[in-house]
Amino acid sequence: MDNPKFNLVPKSSRLISILLVAASCVTSSETLGFDGSMMNGLNILPSYTDFFHLNTTTLALNTASVWLGGCIAGFFYGLVTDAIGRKNSLLLAAIITILGVILQTASQNVAMFVVSRIIIGFGTAGSGSAGPTYLAETLPFEWRAWGLGVFYDFWYVGGLIASGVTYGTAKMDSTWAWRIPSALQGLFSVVCILLLPFIPESPRWLVHKGRHEEALEVVALTYADGDQQNPVVLAQYKQIIDTLKYEVENGETLGLMQTVKTPSSRKRLLLAISVAIITMLSGNNIISYYLGTMLDNAGITDTTTQLEINIILNAWCLTIALIGTYLVDKMGRKLVAVCSTIFLIIFLFMFGGLTAAYGTSTNTAGIYGTVAALFLFQGSYSFGWTPLTVLYPPEVLNFPIRANGMAIYNFFTNAVGLLVTFAFPYALATIEWKIYMINGAWDVLELAFVLYFWVETKGKTLEEIDELFDGVKHSDVPDLEAILNGKVDVSDLIVESVEVTDKAQAKVGVKGAKDDAE
Template identity: 70%
Template sequence: MAVLNKSLVPRNSKAVCLLLTAASGFMATTIGYDGSMMNGLNILPSYTDYFSLTTTTLALNTSAVWLGGCIGGLFYGYVVDAIGRKNGMFLAAAFTTFSAILQAASQNIAMFVIARIFIGFGTSASGVAGSTYLAETLPHNWRAWGLGIYYDFWYIGGLLSAGITYGTAQMESTWAWRLPSAMQGFFSILCILILPFIPESPRWLIHRDRHEEAIEAISLAYSDGDHEDPIVLAQYKEIVDTLKFEVESGETLSMVQMMKSKGARKRTLLNVSVAVISMLSGNNIISYYLGTMLDNAGITDSTTQLQINIILNAWCLVICLSGTYLLERVGRKPLAVVSTALLILFIFIIGGLTAAYGTSTNTAGIYGTVAAIFLFQGSYSIAWTPLTMTYPAEVLNFSIRANGMAVNTFFANGIGLLVTFAFPYALTAIGWKTYMINGAWDILELAFVIFFWVETKGKTLEEIDELFDGVKHSDVPDLEAIMNGKADLSNLIVEGEGFDAEPTQISVEPSKKAD
């Protein structure tokens, strides 16, 4: 198991937090790159002609990535719990790089589909490891930003991919689609290069009784490496107390644990709800079949479609960054409610405009449809892009976090497989009615968020336990109160190394960072 090399990790907490976010974000870039790349490839004649694609093989080539994602979701949580969050990220990134090369070298549909399955496995494994790692390692006041930006990188990948496929569209050889495929592995390489410069998850280290390394990891994230900072000591004790409670309560790092108690079942339900809503809101139609949508709307020129793909990704990137900013100010639940309500409005508008102007030459109607598509994707991006990894990782406690994120990945990829395979048939068979059906489903999603979600902003992962269990499993004051200088730490008692060690009282002075 890799041990933290203190000489490589910066002694500046802001730098550490930025590197943590970047390492995980580069892995999410690959996912976004893939979605936009397939959008571009599905528009390129050099790709569709090379494989002689039919509706069935078009759907198969596109949706195979989700099958690989389902496989990763079945067991990669166990891997991340066993070997650590960082090592889990390394394996996932290395496998994704290999898969991208295999896809670029594809000679037939079978080879392309196998490569797509491998890429799906690698990106889903990256999602399990990266989201778990960020949630457990970033300070709580960075968590919304870090996890939100983590999935905002989806659109950075999407924008780069849209630009690359637009640039290679003029190539007359198969490199028009092979080059974008090969570039998919670049971001995983960047992630691997950053890993030596960031610490392991302190929660995983404490679970493995590596307490000295855990304190070092917390101090690097919170206090520029100062082990005696009261915020560091308080966070360490809060984690130790909570994990000790979980161990003494018989909680295990297993899938079964997610169904053992009422609190665990509610956590799991909320976790899965994000996977379902993020995949079934209608966004996947646009993410993977923008070309078909634009055909139905009356825009059939491939160059124009590729240009719209670029602009759409740039638009969504700006919007999701704005949504990430709002997560910690507005809150997770209110932002999700507003976003979902807007999705309902705009998907019905898309359906109506497509029905009215899809087969016409009315320029205003056609571009009105394009505007509605932009507004729909913006409405999705402002909440569901940053929430996709933020909310699940927050509501899951340590004993089920890695496996819970794996379950989230399984459901997301399973539903992704269903919709990306089914939507081409739906768009061909019933056209604009597809949007109306999806809009009716979005109404049910809105009702679920309103009545079942709980708010998590401003709390550490351990403090969120109180929302589900009715009690906090540590007597440490809330960290937000400590950081605002509103908590008395004069009697803070921090346990020695190991869960069975005798507690020792540590005298602390008020921290400048807490003011």
């Protein structure tokens, strides 16, 4: 008898649940994207720079302070996420972000503006820790790349909206030219709060808390439209039970020390941190926050033209990022990262060379070539590193260190972001195009790290990824991809019993799973 292939093409309620889960989390990246593009626009507007009497130092401080708030959140928000749950952590972070947005909109001086952006940074970093953790643990594995990839693809949705808003308010003579964009930044957090009542909690967190029936319901909803007897649902559920039980029995806790307790944990954390550093130090953040200065150096000084380029650039990057997200499950995480890095190195060197050659000239062709290199660089970055930003870290981090690991990841993201956004205005003012050459040389080292250290994770559940780091999978259930492809006979797969006790101590049995792949 042929092995059955389980058709998990989304039915209506399953698809709606998956979309709502993803939509509730991407709001934090939309807020960050809006913030980056908004600050790009504000740094170009005289109504903003004149109101605060900005010089190089205060320009950098106003822009970079959002990362300081993120660093603060990185110290402990993982503990919050483990303690109160993924959903409640998203709610708390959204509320904090809204409070910061209100304060920024009402700012009367540099100090008030800086404090407001620290609060916004704290809130968005909290969402950036809880959101990817929640998505990785809740989405079916075949949707995980899309959900986590789209998480930062929507950075450009926020950026596109902000670039349009700042373009529209640029001609206002009052402070509302920058206050209106500041106020609209809170819109995405409001959307998040409105969506949270309609989405489930992470099934892995529920199992950890002993809420097994609820966890099974969530797995069934996201994998099989609520069918709790579906063999794939039972297989994924048992993988979760077995793996969390193994971790508890082997003394793995949810504390910060667990992130560096074992060689496996240290390697996982190193890979997660590598993404934080690469995504912030590849050169893209110069463009994200100081596009106006870069265009000035390239010979394009008209404010309206710069704002128009900002809009087009965000639309271009969103398109390329979605293509990369589509391919990340086909090509694999490592190959996408390698291809993205190779091309961004080439185009960053090209941009630096063209800026050096034509930045002070009136050569129209040279200036257009410089802008083209800028677009190609951002497209190269967007293809790989935008979807990988929060896709790879929660995949390589296992449950005991996932929330705290993502908080540490966000600490490094914000710390490097703080360094870049504060230091680069000085670099652009003093050494100009040479900073792009220095950055390009650093990107070569990033490429070498990915080639040597990265582990491929495509096509595996979070529990199956453990085998890549620990050498063994902590469940005897066949791989879900093999089940879906009909390579394993699971017609007799049943969960015999589930005894709900403390912290994943469940008795679950599986009968009749036979590997027919050979």
